Amino acid sequence: MSVPDFIDKTSAGFSLIEVPETVRAKAIENLESWLLDGRFEDSFPQLDHLLQTGSYDQLFDAFFQQLPFGTSGRRGPIGFGSNRFNPFTLGTSIQGHCDFIKLRQEAARPSVVIAYDVRIFNDLRKVYNPDIDNPLLGMYSKDFARIAARIYAANGIKAWFPPGGEAGYVTTPELSFAIRSLEALGGLNISASHNHPDDNGAKIYNAAGAQEVPPLDQELAELVKNTTESSSIPWETAVRDGLIETIPTEIHERYIQANLQASIDPSSRSARVAFTPLHGTGGSSVEPVLAQAGFKVSCPSEQATPDGAFPTVPFRTANPEVPESMDLVTGFARKGGLDLALATDPDADRLGVTAPDAENRWSFLNGNQIGLLLAAYLLDSCPAEELHRKFCVSTTVTSSLLDRLVRQRGAQSVAQLPTGFKYICEVLAAIESRGRYLDKIKGTLDDFLLGTEESHGYLVTNDIRDKDAAGASLLLAELSSTLKDRGSNLLAYLDELYLEFGYTSTQHVSTVMLGAGGHLNIRAAQKSLREKPPGQINDQAVEGLVDYRDEEGTFGPILCDSDRVARNILEFRLADGARLIARPSGTEPKHKIYVEVSAPPIGTGGSLADLQSCKAETDALARELALGLCAELLDRIGISMPRWALEISDLVPLEWKRDFSQEVLPKLVSELTAGKSAGEVEEWVDQRLEKYGADGKLLVRDAVSAYCRQVHPDPSILKKLERLFAIESSGPAEQRD
DSSP, X not given: OOHHHHHHHHHHHHTTSXXXXXXXXXXXXXXXXXXXXXXXXXXXXXHHHHHXXXXXXXXXXXXXXOOOBOSSEEEEEBSSSTTSBSHHHHHHHHHHHHHHHHHTOOSSSOEEEEEEOSOBOOOTTOOSOTTSOOTTTTOBHHHHHHHHHHHHHHTTOEEEEOOOSGGGOOOHHHHHHHHHHTTOSEEEEEOOTTSOTTEEEEEEEETTSSOOOTTHHHHHHHHHHTOOOOOOOOHHHHHHTTSEEEOOHHHHHHHHHHHHTTOSOTTOOOOEEEEEOTTSSGGGTHHXXXXXXXXXXXXXXXXXXXXXXXXXXXXXOOOTTSGGGGHHHHHHHHHHTOSEEEEEOTTSOBEEEEEEOTTOOEEEEXXXXXXXXXXXXXXXXXXXXXXXXXXXXXXXXXXHHHHHXXXXXXXXXXXXXXXXXXXXXXXXXXXXXXXXXXXXXXXXXXXXXXXXXXXXXXXXXXXXXXXOHHHHHHHXXXXXXXXXXXXXXXXXHHHHHHHHHOOEEEEEEEEEOOHHHHHHHHHHHHHHHHHSOOSEETTEEEEEEEETTOTXXXXXXXXXXXXXXXXXXXXXXXXXSOEEEEEEOSSSSEEEEEEEEEOOOOXXXXXXXXXXXXXXXXXXXXXXXXXXXXXXXXXXXXXXXXXXXXXXXXXXXXXXXXXXXXXXXXXXXXXXXXXXXXXXXXXXXXXXXXXXXXXXXXXXXXXXXXXXXXXXXXXXXXXXXXHHTTOOOOXXXXXXX
């Protein structure tokens, strides 16, 4: 098929997609440029397959924009097109970074450090035809990293490259450490962090080992956006000329030692720790740090081996923010009688924790709870006369309980920052260079205790400029040992803090909106909330709105477009002190809602039974507020769903949530009512939910449970639903109001 014919047929298909004409025209322009570019000839057969099968949504999404250069990098699905991660969009990113470095080149021979994670593109989403040649299939993160190294080399920039093999992975925090240690001018990590296995990305770092903040990140993004070509030289040539060199082995050991220095009390190592890297790179950081510190560490063999398909992780989502990701390691720890279970995401910067109570009942800790434990341990271990100099740093979406703890203990706190760890590290840069951060805190790097954000990111050493699971793991294992030695545990320690400061519940709801339509809906929803703020959420009045784009407010004047994007945060304050935050994600196609509800302190001598009752009541209120704001947000873009459907996992895209609530569950109830056999119904459900990804029934189980509670179906149907989705029965419907 000729290019004009391809464009004509595609244009007809694109006309069916409900987007502004300007967006449609840009998609056609990008597609035509791609088809006329000889560099992409090997993608034509697969693009033609999408056209012939009427996959217009896939084609449109692949071309309606350039893959955004978001939080200092590009991240997205691997595939063909301007809005996909591939050698071309990687290449222009790296060439733009080279040009950025050259503008500031001070070293006689500039260098960068490169890292990569375990990812491999297997087309698990089944976008492309497996019977047609696909040059992207089977590409590892390492393959993309090698492409990048050759481009840096062609620009005269030396690339420090990992040694290779399973032992050669360099985690995100070790990359930051290596940049600083090697006095490089920047760095690159090929990783999509905790995203789907078929995603990948390029995250770019500066000479401080951090990501650029406004306005420099805007300058970098503009250079990348305007770059359409990149040059490279053969690998062998670059190695021969000294433009590609292996990262010295001593850097890794120095990184391990830097984390070991975070230890507060090495006198006890009684806690037995279970750890899983979730098939990622954490085995090269967390595990050796804990082992060299003297802890006995056990790893379930099923998840110990690097594997970019994340085959044993529920939903294939290797994200310790997702409780189910820790099911295997928690079961392993419980069975082995261990004291703590830890997990890291593929690039080992995020940390997940589960822990047992005195009766060996295990609980998942959210990101705010982990941060609170770390802060309390660090603060309570600090000499009283030094506390006034110490400081902790967090972001505006982090629980305010942490800020209250830090201040009441007598230390300094920065708690109002845009979302993203680079803003936490900007505070460290200011302390390092000027001895103060704005008019908020002053001190030296030695006074730094903790940087934390709600999304399970923590930093406990000033030698690194990104979040790091290793140092936080060491402190948590150490705290677990100290508590174990005195007959306590992490959960009891957390309860002591809640009794003293008041229980604070934080809830998080995300709505994934795919494609160009989703992109526009996310923007439209946030715009509507900003221009016409809701007067109430559920039945609670909204008493105040904080718009972080307000140049008279917390963050001051807007510096550039990237700053405007980072500050696209709205905070709604309710009469009882609850706060609800809405913001679009900077790295994924989703809209995020954060809710915080605080209860008054019971007092350190208070009853644990009263605390448990308070927790349940506060959690329920926070959850209802989160779902209420989510429903409000969807209403702003003309979408209405039953309340129970909002309980479908945040990993499921909005269009599939609607599909399940409008088509799948009603049909399922009809089939069960008609007397179909359990086997027939289960087979139909599995087929219907296949597109949802791995573990489809688990993704919708909470919603089905909510449906059973809220809609009150026939008791016989109720029992069948509970069996089909493995829902723990709580008695007849009339008893569950």
